[in-house]
Amino acid sequence: MKKNILIIDDETNARAGLKRVLEHLDCNVVEAASGSDGIDAFRKNKIDLVISDLRMPGADGMSVLEALQKEAPETPVVLITAYGSGEAAKKALAKGAYDFISKPFDIDTIELVVQRALKLLDLKSENESLKSIVGEKKALSLIVGNSPPVKQLFQIIKQVAPTKSNVLIEGESGTGKELIANAIHNLSPRHNKPFIPVHCASFQENLLESELFGHEKGAFTGAIARRLGRFELADKGTLFLDEVSTIPLSIQVKLLRVLQERVFERVGGTETIETNVRIVAATNTSLEKLIEEGKFREDLYYRLNVVSLKVPPLRARPEDIKLLIKHFLEKFNRETGKNIIVSPFAEEILESYAWPGNVRELQNTIESLVVLCQGHEITPRDLPQHILGATNKKTIKTTDEEFPDFDNMTLPEIEKWMILRKLEKVKTKSDVAKQLGISRRNLYRRLNEYGVM
Structure with a gap:
């Protein structure tokens, strides 16, 4: 050009x-x-x-x-x-x-x-182009997944991040809403300014007001000095309001004024302070339902919900579970100095679990398994009982039987069940052997033993 x-x-x-x-x-x-x-x-x-x-x-x-x-x-x-x-x-x-x-x-x-x-x-x-590419990869690196819902999520994040618009992130607990808020901040023109999170549910009403807007010395008992609020600390940056549904109505009024007029006063103060922050809010509860119940202001909802971003639960993207297991396994191996692996059989069970606590539950489970593992490999016997129990309730057909009771099975029996189940799901025996981490010769030998060759 x-x-x-x-x-x-x-x-x-x-x-x-x-x-x-x-x-x-x-x-x-x-x-x-x-x-x-x-x-x-x-x-x-x-x-x-x-x-x-x-x-x-x-x-x-x-x-x-x-x-x-x-x-x-x-x-x-x-x-x-x-x-x-x-x-x-x-x-x-x-x-x-x-x-x-x-x-x-x-x-x-x-x-x-x-x-x-x-x-x-x-x-x-x-x-600048290289920095932008590297920055984008870094900003999105903690959101692990390659499924269509995650790819769509990445696309929306990249679209909304450069704008000034407020964003409302909706999703179940444990889906990674704060990671998404952080990614939006890091991909925005405000990335060199503060990212300030506020977990609204962890504060009582009077303390939340002070936390958001700050207070003057003597504003209330225990206010021994002036304290800057999160709006001041986040100036020119991004303020992340997690669990925004828990904000009391009295504070919702003040929050609405800040969003409309970009000004506020500290608790106990008279000085009007200007603020320039971008709001990213998150909720695991339907705000529309709370509006109907009179627990959330409709005008505040529309101010927060300029751009809506819905985070899928882990059960809606099961193809990402294997990637997440690998990611957390590497993370906790690094932190503990171990070199633990997950057996193909245990991984298959983990992939079959519904994960009601989403990514956070999976992360905590992998951390616990790594810390408690005494050998070098996590097997089905190491998995928590509630995961095995929940999986047992599924009616997944194998060539011989429904999902078995692992507690009353020997390891060879568990291996047989897993190989036969994998054989139903995968097209070729070569792929079965590859996914199970065994040689084709070993697979054929076992299939001969099972009488299915």
């Missing part, structure tokens, strides 16, 4: 000469005969590089440089003058000029400076 270069010079011949050189370099050229016209031209066009004379009537080259440093500091500015001196060059470079060239100049010098400046722009653009 051609670069756009702005030439600012009050001499027509000087502009014409520069234009010929720049067009030879395959650049688009925009011309201006004065500093003020040059600044206007910069605002009206997408300019990549500015070349300006230093001495001009009215707004001179230094004025142009100062204006562009405020408006677009990333745009390189090259200053040219017949009155060049060491002091003028030092002053221009100190104020942020990319380079300084004295008249009379030769074509080679202009070409060299321009090519160097444009190459730097390309490198910066490539660097």
